[in-house]
Each structure stands twice: as C-alpha cells, then as structure tokens.
Ligand SMILES: CC1=C(CCC(=O)O)c2cc3nc(cc4[nH]c(cc5[nH]c(cc1n2)c(C)c5CCC(=O)O)c(CCC(=O)O)c4C)C(CCC(=O)O)=C3C
C-alpha cells in the first residue's frame with residue numbers, strides 16, 4: 279500500500295530558551311494536571327541551573343537539519359516542518375504555516391518511542407487542538423508508528439552501552455550492573471497504555487532486553503524509573519533510579535552502567551536527573567558510574583525517520599527487532615482512557 283504526502287512534521291515537547299520562559303513553559307506543561315507548585319519550583323531550578331535554556335530545542339534543530347540533509351542526499355523531496363506541544367515553535371503556528379505553504383497532507387514524526395498517554399495519545403490530542411485553533415484548511419496529519427524496537431533506535435543504544443562499559447575500570451567491567459531508565463508515569467497511566475494494558479512498561483522492557491542482549495549478554499540488567507512528577511499520594515512507576523542504586527550497592531555491586539533507554543536525546547531529565555542527581559547518588563555510595571549516550575542525531579536514527587516515511591509512501595517493509603513486531607501506527611484509542619481519573 280502506498281500513500282501520498284507532501285510534508286513531514288517533527289512534533290516534539292518543546293522547552294524554555296531563557297530564564298523568563300521557564301515558568302510560562304512549566305505552566306503550559308502541567309495545565310490541569312494537579313502537579314504541586316513545590317514540584318514546579320524544583321523543576322524550575324533544574325532549568326535555571328542551565329541558564330533557563332532546555333537542551334531539547336537545540337537537539338530538535340539538529341535533528342531537523344539532519345533529517346533534511348538525509349532526505350536531500352537520498353532524493354526524497356519532502357519539506358520538513360517542526361512544531362512543539364509546550365513552547366515555540368508552537369504546533370498551531372506550524373500548522374498555520376503549512377496551510378499557507380499549501381501543504382494538504384503530512385506525516386508526523388513524534389520524538390517519543392513508546393506508547394502511553396503522555397508519549398503518544400497526548401500528541402494526537404495536541405494535533406486535534408491545534409487544528410481547532412487554526413480553523414479549517416490545515417493539513418491532514420497522520421502520525422508515524424512507534425519505533426522503540428526499530429534497529430535505528432536500538433543500535434545506537436547498543437553502541438552507547440558498549441561505550442559506557444569501556445569507560446569503566448577494566449577489572450570491574452565484567453561485574454558492572456546494567457541499569458536502564460525511563461521517564462516514570464502514573465501507574466494508572468501505564469495500566470491503561472495500549473491494548474492489554476501496561477504497553478509503556480512492556481515496550482520499555484523489550485527495548486532494554488534487546489539492547490542488553492546485544493551490548494552486554496552476560497550482564498545482569500534492570501529497568502527502573504526517573505523524573506517522577508505529580509502529587510505524592512498518586513502512585514507512579516517505581517523503583518526510582520536513586521533508590522535502586524542504593525539497593526544494588528547493598529547487594530554488593532561496585533559499578534553501574536546507566537542507559538536512558540526511555541529517551542531519544544539528552545533532555546533535561548538526562549542531564550539533570552542522571553548526570554547530576556543519579557551520578558551524585560552513585561558517588562556518595564562509592565559506586566563506579568557510567569552513563570550511556572542517547573541516539574540524538576546518530577546516522578542510524580536519522581535514517582530510521584526516512585524509513586518510517588518510506589513505509590507509508592513506498593510500501594517498503596517495516597523493520598523491527600525482537601518479538602513485538604512493527605508496532606501499530608499509533609497506540610490505538612485505548613491510551614485515551616488514561617485521561618480519566620489522573
Ligand atoms: C512519558 C513522558 C515523557 C517521554 C516521552 C516524550 O519524550 O514525550 C516525557 C518527556 C518530557 N518531559 C519533559 C518535561 C516535563 N515533564 C513534566 C511532567 C510530566 N512528564 C510526564 C511524562 C513524560 N514526559 C508526566 C506524566 C508528567 C506529569 C504531568 C503531565 O501529566 O503532563 C514536567 C512538569 C514538571 C515536572 O513535574 O517534572 C516537565 C517540565 C520534557 C522536556 C525536557 C527538556 O526540557 O529537555 C520531555 C522531553
């Protein structure tokens with residue numbers, strides 16, 4: 279089956295680009311979500327630590343440039359646009375621009391590999407809201423499939439884990455524990471993710487397994503969570519990475535490799551919650567620590583975007599590693615129910 283599109287839209291989270299942007303950005307993120315002010319103040323400090331500038335926009339600009347270059351080098355004549363959920367360039371402004379440029383139908387690459395309300399369904403709602411905001415005539419938007427088990431996502435993580443192992447003291451490498459981390463979400467959101475539920479944590483475990491088996495087949499590995507938000511009485515996925523580091527030290531582990539398998543690039547959660555907080559925890563525990571890189575603009579990750587487009591436009595064979603198969607185009611309607619009762 280082939281379909282015809284006249285653009286690709288890179289859809290991402292967005293982040294502040296200076297100190298004055300931080301609070302308005304955070305209010306955009308948590309609108310109507312019951313995140314306590316205390317938590318916001320803490321996260322604002324994390325951003326201020328980096329001059330109020332999130333790394334995410336720069337990373338998306340690089341990704342945008344890399345995708346354009348890759349398309350051009352491979353004769354794919356498709357203009358590439360960029361819009362965000364929470365900050366400039368806002369999705370609605372991008373859709374308006376696309377309408378002005380005469381774009382009728384666009385594919386959408388969301389910078390998030392897994393199924394859950396926050397990482398998939400909410401982006402679809404953002405598209406619907408942006409369309410409602412700009413009125414009729416905007417481009418029809420079709421979201422590309424989840425890519426957590428695509429070789430273009432897994433292979434860069436594999437190399438990164440190998441690289442992180444290589445940075446540990448040679449005598450201690452063999453026994454280092456491999457710890458994968460992903461953004462925690464409310465347990466209820468995970469329970470309601472995808473057909474059958476828990477698709478977010480199941481996809482993460484599958485991606486972690488694929489990376490572990492390839493990069494460190496003899497290592498013991500765990501999947502844990504980071505960057506918890508929300509009110510304290512609401513259960514989120516656990517254990518937290520910092521608690522987990524304590525637990526493995528009590529178990530006699532001397533070194534850890536942390537792979538942020540839940541992330542496509544070095545977001546603030548990676549730079550602050552891992553390179554700062556978790557690293558600090560490891561230091562205090564006397565634990566050797568190495569953080570593996572994220573895909574960023576790895577050539578294979580960029581080529582994956584082109585592959586996902588070609589699956590739709592040329593009917594080329596979808597690629598996927600492991601047992602889950604090439605995912606559904608989106609997580610299906612069932613992630614919508616996570617909206618209720620959060
Ligand atoms: C699953 C998931 C991803 C991965 C998928 C994806 O990549 O999309 C993700 C990504 C990101 N989350 C980000 C930032 C924030 N997330 C927050 C809050 C929340 N995240 C949640 C989940 C996720 N978030 C949830 C359930 C909340 C609670 C509020 C709500 O239900 O919406 C808050 C509010 C303050 C706080 O409490 O932390 C901030 C500032 C940034 C930008 C970082 C940068 O600037 O580099 C990125 C890429």
Ligand SMILES: [Fe+2]
Pocket residue numbers: 461
């Ligand atoms: Fe988040």
